[in-house]
Amino acid sequence: MELDLLPGTPISENAIAHLEGVSRTPVREAILRLAEEQLVEVVPQSGSYVGRIPVSALPEAMLSRRALEIMLVRTATSRATPQDWQLLDAHLALQADVASSEDVSRFHHLDDEFHELIGHIAGLPRVWEHVQEIKVQMDRFRRLTFAQAGRMGLVVREHSAIVEEIKAGNLNKAASEMATHLTGLRSYIAMGVAQNPQYFIIDIDPDNLPDSAA
Amino acid sequence: MELDLLPGTPISENAIAHLEGVSRTPVREAILRLAEEQLVEVVPQSGSYVGRIPVSALPEAMLSRRALEIMLVRTATSRATPQDWQLLDAHLALQADVASSEDVSRFHHLDDEFHELIGHIAGLPRVWEHVQEIKVQMDRFRRLTFAQAGRMGLVVREHSAIVEEIKAGNLNKAASEMATHLTGLRSYIAMGVAQNPQYFIIDIDPDNLPDSAA
């Protein structure tokens, strides 16, 4: 998930088993779980490899995530109590702190946590769990091709705008701020794939990606 | 998934292995996959059981599904060609046919297929795959407690209304018809749980279910 291992890198059940001091069985079970999320590709009688990113998963994940998180932020807005506002503000402060420290990995974790908090406030924590599954390949793509300077500051500002609308109780504006926050990336896909085609499963035309009417 | 085995029924890896004439290993791998979707509960050193339905999954699945399918039907409406309209009409005719034959199981399959077709027309087939994962527990609940007479006819009429709006190219009306189609069930949860509490994991209060602001 964190792209420490590039897509296509061979994975050996035996090697991991020896490294961890266990047998192949639990290693194998773990790899099979990863294979279900397409994080690992298993080729029978040949080998297992760090999964390439299925291009078709990227636009679909973006659209699904946006639809779900808009629903979440609307619900959270209508349910949030002043205590929740406090939690959100405190989290924003933490985000700003880490953003200025330039710790990208830790910031990414906080970013997830912020969205999780909204799901929690909405009273729908399982929905965020699903969003996380959906966005795995998106996150891998981002790590692979996308290291925009000053991005963390922008994210914090967009999060702040969302929190403002939650506190104002304005469902529609909260939703549109979330939509703004979760739009983008799409235009980078074709470029990213063209630069490193070996890291992708090109199951759709990267120059003609599906779009939504939402 | 089809509730042939009621929640709580013990499952024996050994028994299945002998029945199928294979060893425990492949059986075990299958059970672990089912356990990830909470279709099986595995209790270490004790036993495995057909999964009880987590009550918290039901309202969240309904809301997620609705958000995603509204996005799908809007997209499908804006992309559908006259050939797609033909496919939809043909499918509706098939549905009407099976509905009159009272074959509930086959109709349920056709119902899924109709929604899958919309996802396909939208150019977002993976989203439907995710919806299917999300709605597993909802479907189990329906099979367990919900056998409303004349329901199939109603479903066909709602599907027809959706198709009409797709053909008319009216995104908003198509979306609201879909929303209507996917609303409900919520009010039956508390009753279903009260009648057969042993079939559920009561991880939230069934009399105070979360709602959305969508």
Add this chain to the structure above:
DNA sequence: CGCTATTAACTGGTATGCAAGATAAGCTGC
């Protein structure tokens, strides 16, 4: 008769060995 302690028969978790197929290197024949 009732309660407790013991034990025997399960369970899933793990380790290991073997089989079948894929792969790549090396050898043979030309």
Add this chain to the structure above:
DNA sequence: GCAGCTTATCTTGCATACCAGTTAATAGCG
């Protein structure tokens, strides 16, 4: 020097054996 075949060594998939913990029935004791 090169093409083609052979073979050695990988891989994953499956079968099997064993371990540790849970459970429930049973035997023994008060």
